[in-house]
Amino acid sequence: MIEPAISFNRVSKTYRTGFWGKSFIALDDLSFEVRRGEILGYLGPNGSGKTTTFKVLLDLIRPDTGSITVFGGPADQQARERIGFLPENPYFYMYLTAAESLHFHGRLRGMSRDERKSRIPELLHLVGLDHAEGRALRKFSRGMLQRIGIAQAMVNDPDILILDEPMSGLDPSGRKQMRDIILGCRDLGKTVVFSSHILSDVEVMCDRAAMIRQGKLQGIVQVGEMLDSRITHWEISCTNLPDASRYAGCIAQQTKNQLLLKVGDEAEAKNMMWDIEQSGGRVLSFGPLRTSLEDLFINQSGE
Ligand SMILES: Nc1ncnc2c1ncn2[C@@H]1O[C@H](COP(=O)(O)OP(=O)(O)OP(=O)(O)O)[C@@H](O)[C@H]1O
Ligand SMILES: [Mg+2]
Structure with missing residues (x-):
């Protein structure tokens, strides 16, 4: 059996406040x-426990109960050497250049x-910052800082x-660059877990998505396989229709020149496209509409 990269086993954490x-x-x-x-998206609203989960994994805080394994073994110092972490609000030494900052972190890691x-040149290339090797971080944009963070x-x-x-x-454009870097990491064989509360980011690049709410796991879904279901x-979006009233029951939106039709069944939709073309109209686009991951999780959690 192949051991998972990370396994959380009945982990609980209580904070004492006030x-x-x-x-x-x-x-x-x-x-x-x-x-x-895999790339696992870790979703949840503000305050749901995403950062706490990561801190427990990295031993920055101790769980009250439960255990974590990394590649089947204990999540000890040796295992954590195999984990790279980009914190929520990373601290940067703004007067160091990109290369100096990476040398500093490399030294901390005992390289x-x-x-x-x-x-370091390999890494700068991977995150698209070769051109900024000698530039001080204080002159970096937010997107560049995030990339040097990775x-x-x-x-x-x-x-991991x-x-x-x-x-x-x-x-x-910054999100697109970050997405490409994360996808590139998977191509290099890395396991990636990233947190977000933006569902579309998760939909476009994750293999699976987990949802946490108020510290409880709501479920994990296979993102790709779920698309069809x-x-x-x-x-169907079309134009030049001589008689739009034929499709009255399916009209979702009508403007002066265009008509948007919504049909429940794929075969029926394809027949309708044929009918539109035959009657002199023109089909501009045709495609499926899907439930968003958000609806899916909301349905799952019964809210
Ligand atoms: N050190 C702490 N002491 C007390 N409560 C804390 C502490 N850290 C986090 N919390 C609380 O625990 C809950 C989970 O926090 P956490 O930072 O893990 O959420 P999150 O999902 O990362 O949220 P966000 O999306 O805002 O980053 C929050 O209600 C937060 O107020
Ligand atoms: Mg957080």
């Missing part, structure tokens, strides 16, 4: 596995000078990457 030490359950009997080589010298997490070539909200604060309707 003057009276009132207890707050941040993780509640959490059990799940991260498979080797020799020769190892660092061959690894490079820091990967400095000693870890097998834990990224806490890697997309936060990035514009669409989540089709709710077929959508």
Whole structure:
């Protein structure tokens, strides 16, 4: 049997807060596995326990009960050397250049000078920062900082990457770059877990998605395989229709020049397209409409 990359076994964590030490359950009997080589999206609203899960894995805080294994063994110091971590709010030494910052992190990870010298250009290339090697981090944009953060997490070539909200604060092109880096990590055989509360990011790049809410795991879904089962309707956009009233029951939206039709059944939708073309109309687009992951999780958790 292939051991999972990470296994959480009935992990619970309670914080004590306020003057009276009132207890707050941040993780509640959490059990799940991260498979080797997968990208797992870890979803949840603010305050649901995502960062706490990562901190427990990295031994930054101790769980009250439960255990964690990494590649089938204890999550000890040796195992954690195989994990790279990008925190939610990473701290950067702003006066260091990109290369210096990676040398610094490499030294912290016990890498020799020769190892660092061959690894660092490779890493800068991987995160698309070759051109900024000698630039101080204080002159970096938010997206560039986030990318150097990932490079820091990967400095000693870890097998597992834990990224806490890697997309936060990035514009669409920054998100795309980050997505490509994460997908590139999987191509290199890494196991990646990243947290987010943005479902579309998870949908486009994850193999599986786990949802946590108030410290409890709501479920894990296989993102790719679920795509077909989540089709709710077929959508046809068309123009030049001589007689739109023929499709009155299916009209979702009508503008001066275009008509958007929604049909429940694929075969019926294909017949309708044929009919439109025959009657002199023109089909502009045709495709499935799917339930979003959000709806799926909301249905699962009964809310
Ligand atoms: N050190 C702490 N002491 C007390 N309570 C804490 C502490 N750290 C986190 N919490 C509480 O535990 C809960 C889970 O926090 P956590 O940071 O894990 O959530 P999160 O899912 O990462 O949220 P976000 O999306 O905002 O980053 C929150 O209600 C938070 O207020
Ligand atoms: Mg967090």
